[in-house]
Amino acid sequence: MNTPAPPPASAPVRLLIVDDDPLVRAGLTLMLGGAEGIDIVGEGADGGEVAGLVERLRPDVVLMDIRMPGMDGLTATEQLRRRPDAPEVVVLTTFHADEQVLRAIRAGAAGFVLKDTPPAQIVDSVRRVAAGDPVLSPAVTRQLMTRAAGGAPDDRTSRTERARTRFAELAEREREVAVAVGRGHSNAEIAGHLYLSVATVKTQVSRILAKLDLNNRVQIALLVHDAGLLDADGEQDRGLR
Numbered sequence: 001m002n003t004p005a006p007p008p009a010s011a012p013v014r015l016l017i018v019d020d021d022p023l024v025r026a027g028l029t030l031m032l033g034g035a036e037g038i039d040i041v042g043e044g045a046d047g048g049e050v051a052g053l054v055e056r057l058r059p060d061v062v063l064m065d066i067r068m069p070g071m072d073g074l075t076a077t078e079q080l081r082r083r084p085d086a087p088e089v090v091v092l093t094t095f096h097a098d099e100q101v102l103r104a105i106r107a108g109a110a111g112f113v114l115k116d117t118p119p120a121q122i123v124d125s126v127r128r129v130a131a132g133d134p135v136l137s138p139a140v141t142r143q144l145m146t147r148a149a150g151g152a153p154d155d156r157t158s159r160t161e162r163a164r165t166r167f168a169e170l171a172e173r174e175r176e177v178a179v180a181v182g183r184g185h186s187n188a189e190i191a192g193h194l195y196l197s198v199a200t201v202k203t204q205v206s207r208i209l210a211k212l213d214l215n216n217r218v219q220i221a222l223l224v225h226d227a228g229l230l231d232a233d234g235e236q237d238r239g240l241r
Contacts, residue, residue: 032123106219112135167227178208182230
């Protein structure tokens, strides 16, 4: 009897590191280069190099510093995420809820890691982002949404109106799933609460992303917050139903 062939091994995650500090790049390369399933395909020292490096090296994930003297990581992320075949971006920062991190998330970054994050967590973050799972915990998402709520009253009103107009495109069930994502719930938690299968929740999330032209769940959460679909206790605003 023939022995079944083993399943094919997963391709390693192709990672591009972009940071203007050569010591940081060397440390990240040393840390991540030895991790199983991660292949560092290149390094960059400025955001202006990113487009060319991505075109040539085809990374799956870009680990991007925010503050660089030439083109900063925020501008590079915004330009990169406009590409139809854009890799995922994880921004490097020294702040938990910096306004610049918020801008990166709105631009389509899949999350962020602090520069003093333990090595194992950075490795896990790269793997998770490559698998389509943003690396922002509900607690961090709430911090970012709180920062997003700041600004002048006119700005907040305009942002709310724009967000509500976009949410009008969703069907009722999609809206319920979006609000649950905004509360930081996992697919399994949403499925249990709404009496759906996990596969159905995944399908609904994919539809929401497509309809609203968003990149990931964190952007859904921010848009839910902008639209005022959560009150202070985390419950849905019944006045919008």
